[in-house]
Every structure is written in structure tokens, then in C-alpha cells.
Amino acid sequence: MKTTAIILAAGKGTRMKSALPKVLHKAGGRTMLAQVLHQLRAAGIEDCCVVVGHGAEEVRQSLPQDKNLRFALQMPQLGTGHCVQQALPHISADCEAALIVCGDTPLLTAETLQNLQAKFAQTGADGLILTAEMPDPTGYGRIIRGADGGVTAIIEEKDATPAQKAVTEINTGAYIFKFPALKDALGKLTNDNAQGEYYLTDVIKIIAEAGGRIDTLTTPDAVETTGVNDRVQLAFAAAELYRRKAQELMLSGVTIIDPAACYIDQQVTVGQDSVIYPGCQLRGNTHIGANCVIDSDCILTDSTLGAGCHLTKCVLTEATVGAGANIGPFAYLRPGTKLGDNVKIGDFAEIKNSTIGDGSKVPHLSYIGDTDMGSGVNIGCGTITCNYDGMNKHRTTIGDDVFIGSNTNLVAPVTVGAGAFIGAGSTITREVSPNALAVERSHQREVKGWAAELSPKALAAKKAAK
Ligand code: UD1
Ligand code: CA
Numbered sequence: 001m002k003t004t005a006i007i008l009a010a011g012k013g014t015r016m017k018s019a020l021p022k023v024l025h026k027a028g029g030r031t032m033l034a035q036v037l038h039q040l041r042a043a044g045i046e047d048c049c050v051v052v053g054h055g056a057e058e059v060r061q062s063l064p065q066d067k068n069l070r071f072a073l074q075m076p077q078l079g080t081g082h083c084v085q086q087a088l089p090h091i092s093a094d095c096e097a098a099l100i101v102c103g104d105t106p107l108l109t110a111e112t113l114q115n116l117q118a119k120f121a122q123t124g125a126d127g128l129i130l131t132a133e134m135p136d137p138t139g140y141g142r143i144i145r146g147a148d149g150g151v152t153a154i155i156e157e158k159d160a161t162p163a164q165k166a167v168t169e170i171n172t173g174a175y176i177f178k179f180p181a182l183k184d185a186l187g188k189l190t191n192d193n194a195q196g197e198y199y200l201t202d203v204i205k206i207i208a209e210a211g212g213r214i215d216t217l218t219t220p221d222a223v224e225t226t227g228v229n230d231r232v233q234l235a236f237a238a239a240e241l242y243r244r245k246a247q248e249l250m251l252s253g254v255t256i257i258d259p260a261a262c263y264i265d266q267q268v269t270v271g272q273d274s275v276i277y278p279g280c281q282l283r284g285n286t287h288i289g290a291n292c293v294i295d296s297d298c299i300l301t302d303s304t305l306g307a308g309c310h311l312t313k314c315v316l317t318e319a320t321v322g323a324g325a326n327i328g329p330f331a332y333l334r335p336g337t338k339l340g341d342n343v344k345i346g347d348f349a350e351i352k353n354s355t356i357g358d359g360s361k362v363p364h365l366s367y368i369g370d371t372d373m374g375s376g377v378n379i380g381c382g383t384i385t386c387n388y389d390g391m392n393k394h395r396t397t398i399g400d401d402v403f404i405g406s407n408t409n410l411v412a413p414v415t416v417g418a419g420a421f422i423g424a425g426s427t428i429t430r431e432v433s434p435n436a437l438a439v440e441r442s443h444q445r446e447v448k449g450w451a452a453e454l455s456p457k458a459l460a461a462k463k464a465a466k
Contacts, residue, residue: 001121002096004179005045006087008200009033009103010053010074015230021055023103024062025234028241029265029283031062032228035106035241037069038266042110043117045099049087053077079197081189088183095179100200102173104228106237112219116176119217126181126212127204129154130174132222140170141201143216151214154201158194169218171201172225181207241266249276271307289323298328306341319351322358340375357400370412371396380406380424387412399434 013022023033030038033050040048046068052059053074060071074086084100091098097120101108112130120128129151131143141154142164154171155164185203193199208214219225228234245266246259253272256262261278264270268282271290279297282288286300289307294300296313303316306323314328318335321327324342331345336353339345343356346363354368357375362368366379369387372395373379383404385396396410399418404410409427416422417434426440452458 002094003045003099003117004091004095005040005048005099005101006084007033007036007048007050007101007103008080008083009059010051010077010083012054021059024059027106027234027238028245029267032106033059033103034063035266036101036103036108037063039108039110039113040101043113049090051083051087079191080200081186081198081202084200085186088186097176098179098182099176100174102227105173105225106228107224107226107240108174109224112224116174116217119215120176123215125215126207127175127177128215128217129204130172130225131169131216131218132172132225133168133218134170134222135168137168137170142167143169143171151204151216152208153205156193156199156201172219173227181212370394371398373398374400374402374418376401378403380404380408382407385410385412
């Protein structure tokens with residue numbers, strides 16, 4: 001069946017109390033809208049139309065260009081029915097079914113969306129509503145059934161009689177309709193209700209009264225259908241997405257010591273037999289190889305790790321790390337960091353926009369910025385690259401197997417040839433030839449007996465003795 005999804009995303013989200021349009025708030029690493037779209041695509045629905053309105057441009061920009069993704073504009077926002085009406089001109093005439101979801105229901109799963117489509121195809125109903133049993137149905141539209149049990153209407157909370165309010169079967173806000181029936185019913189909507197809005201939910205009554213059949217699918221898990229209207233619900237949705245992600249990873253062979261204490265975004269991948277300790281946040285497009293240990297308190301954003309890495313208490317942002325790296329505690333890898341295999345980055349080391357070759361070590365207290373470092377290099381404690389002259393950034397080049405003594409300053413632009421040694425405490429401003437020893441510091445001077453004769457303490461003692 002040729003199906004188009006319509007995503008309602010034009011509302012302001014007043015209860016979020018935010019300058020950001022509601023559907024752009026993130027839960028589990030994606031905006032709510034991107035998460036809904038992701039699940040639709042995972043359920044096999046390619047063709048999607050997002051109705052934007054409040055913050056339209058911002059919402060549009062938040063999604064990647066895609067020929068199967070179209071936008072309709074709803075301005076002003078006169079209700080969910082009016083919202084879907086705006087999508088109609090963007091839907092091709094041969095569309096057979098329209099699947100409607102709200103942009104603020106990020107917990108809907110692809111599986112449920114698939115079940116919805118399957119039941120719809122099976123029963124041949126004109127409309128199928130995804131419903132849920134809510135012990136406390138407050139705020140939701142209620143499913144009203146006739147004497148024969150068939151659905152006759154959805155009544156919104158604000159329009160409901162006390163008897164209707166007592167109904168615990170609610171409208172989750174996800175539906176699938178035969179497109180011609182939906183189109184026809186949308187043309188008959190009025191805004192004669194408590195909120196003065198064009199309710200999408202009224203199409204149910206219109207279709208039923210015209211003799212059409214409305215079916216329901218009740219989700220076994222009401223949590224899935226949570227609509228996010230405020231930040232308390234946003235936190236609830238995020239927690240659920242993190243819980244699901246941890247579960248998926250554990251079932252795929254990743255050990256997570258305390259799943260409630262890790263925050264792993266939806267897009268992240270982790271290889272088998274890796275272990276994740278509490279306090280870790282794996283964000284965005286982060287990919288971790290097999291057999292890694294991500295010890296406590298690491299924050300990885302858009303970073304990639306090869307197999308067998310060991311990380312402790314470090315922050316990686318847009319960094320790429322080869323296999324077998326040992327990083328931290330207290331290391332900071334900034335954007336553009338590319339480490340080869342078996343690299344060691346130790347405590348209080350910061351790396352930015354630099355390539356570091358296989359087996360090289362930056363074990364303690366260093367800043368390496370805008371550097372191309374070969375393999376087998378040892379960077380002594382406290383060594384830094386002076387990459388910025390107050391106007392421009394310059395690069396440092398360090399050849400293979402270089403040994404840099406502790407507390408060296410490498411003033412860029414500068415090159416240290418392969419195999420060279422640099423004496424501790426040097427400030428290197430000129431090129432060092434391969435295999436040379438470069439030392440840049442004054443010769444050590446000694447004043448014999450200074451402490452006993454000339455130190456302030458010695459002088460004071462002499463004065464007192466006079
Ligand atoms: C809606 C349903 C209700 C259901 C509930 C499930 C209606 C009239 N009511 O109520 O039966 O139980 O969802 O969560 O449909 N939107 C627009 N344009 C508008 C109005 C809304 O794009 O003019 C979008 C919102 O951005 C949101 C979605 O539609 O993503 C739902 O709107 P919202 O105001 O949250 O509806 P509810 O009151 O929750
Ligand atoms: Ca809602």
C-alpha cells in the first residue's frame with residue numbers, strides 16, 4: 001500500500017517554556033522530530049511530510065536534505081486537523097494510506113508503527129487508531145464506542161462529559177487512514193468545540209457517521225505513546241530512550257556495569273565484549289570498537305575508537321582513535337585529533353587538530369595542538385606546542401622515533417626530524433635535523449658555599465652575631 005507519513009510539528013509547545021520549538025528538544029541524542037522520523041523510516045515508510053509552523057525555518061534546517069522528505073507550512077496553527085489539511089497539497093494523488101504521528105512522541109517504536117500498518121492492511125478499515133489504556137487518562141482524547149463496540153468518536157478532555165472522562169482508553173495521536181477517506185473528512189471539519197480549534201480527532205466521527213469503519217490497535221506498552229508537553233516529560237522520554245539503548249547494547253554483547261548510570265545516544269555503536277563503567281556519556285555519532293574498556297566518567301561526542309582501547313575519565317570530541325589506545329585519566333581530545341594504534345595519552349594532556357602516529361606517547365601534562373607527529377615518539381612530561389602567535393595558528397611536525405625531553409616548548413612553525421632528541425627544558429624555535437640532539441638552555445652555573453655564606457639566612461645570622 002502506498003503510504004505517506006504526516007508528522008505534526010507546527011505547534012509552539014507553550015508548556016516547554018522555551019525559545020526552541022518543542023520538537024527540536026533532544027531526547028536520547030536526537031531531536032524528538034528526528035527520532036520520530038527515524039522510527040518511521042525504520043518501519044519502512046520512506047515518504048514523509050512534516051508540517052512545520054512555529055519556528056518553521058529552524059525545524060526545517062534541523063533535518064537533512066532528503067528527496068522523500070517534504071515540508072508543509074501551517075501558519076497560523078489552528079489545530080491538529082488544520083495542521084493535516086496543510087499537508088494535503090504535498091501528498092501525491094496516488095497515495096493510498098496516510099500514517100499520522102505527532103512530532104512530540106519520541107518513544108513510538110518502529111515495531112508499533114509496523115504493527116499499525118499490518119493491522120490496517122489486514123482489516124481493510126477506513127481508519128485505525130493507536131490507542132492505549134491509561135489508568136489516569138487526564139489530558140488525552142478519549143475513545144468513544146457505540147453499543148456494538150465500534151468506535152464512533154474521539155472526544156477531547158476539554159469537551160468531554162463526566163461519563164466520557166471516565167473512559168480510560170485514550171487516543172495516542174498516531175493513526176493510519178485510507179487517504180481518500182481522510183481527505184474527504186478533513187474537508188468537513190469545523191472548529192465548534194471548547195478550544196475553537198480544528199481537531200484532527202473529529203475526522204473519526206465524520207468517517208464513522210458516513211458509514212466508514214474505524215478500528216483500533218491497543219499498544220501493550222502505554223509508555224511508548226507518551227506525548228512530551230513539558231520538560232518533566234522530556235526527561236522521562238530521554239530516560240526511557242537511554243534505558244532502551246543500554247538494553248540493546250547489553251543484548252548485543254556489551255557489558256554495562258550500571259545501565260541507569262550511563263547515557264548512550266541512539267546512534268552510538270559499541271563492539272562486542274566492550275565494558276562501560278558508570279558515569280559515561282556516549283553522544284552523537286560515536287562508535288566504539290570491540291573489547292574496549294570505557295572506565296568511569298568519560299564523555300565521548302562524535303568520536304570513533306578502534307578495538308581494545310582503554311579510557312578513563314576523559315573527554316573526547318570529534319576525535320578518531322586507532323586500536324589499543326590508552327587514554328586518561330584526565331585527558332582532553334579535541335576536534336581533529338587522529339590517533340594511530342597503541343597510542344598513549346596520559347593525565348592532563350590536551351590534543352587538538354593533530355595526528356599522532358602508532359605507538360607514540362604523550363603521557364603527562366602536555367598540550368599538543370596543530371601537530372603532525374610520527375610513530376614511536378615519546379613526548380616528555382610538561383612539553384607543549386606553542387601553536388599560536390596571537391594572530392595565526394602554526395603547525396609543528398615531529399618525525400618518527402623522536403624523543404622530546406620534559407618541559408620542552410616547541411614554537412611553531414617548527415620541524416623536528418626523525419630520530420632526533422631534544423634536551424629537557426628546551427625552547428625549540430628552529431628546525432632540528434634528523435637524529436640530532438638539540439638542547440636550548442644556558443649552561444649550569446654553581447656558586448660554591450653559597451648557602452652557608454651568602455644566602456639571606458646566612459647574611460641575617462652574621463648580622464645578628466655582630
Ligand atoms: C492530541 C489529540 C488527543 C491525543 C493527544 C495524544 C487532537 C485534537 N487531540 O492532543 O486526542 O490524546 O494528542 O498526545 O488532535 N500541532 C500542530 N498544529 C496545531 C496544533 C498541534 O502542528 O495547530 C502539533 C503539535 O506540535 C504536536 C501535535 O500536533 O506535535 C499534538 O498537538 P498537541 O497540542 O500536543 O495535542 P494534544 O492536546 O496533546
Ligand atoms: Ca501532545
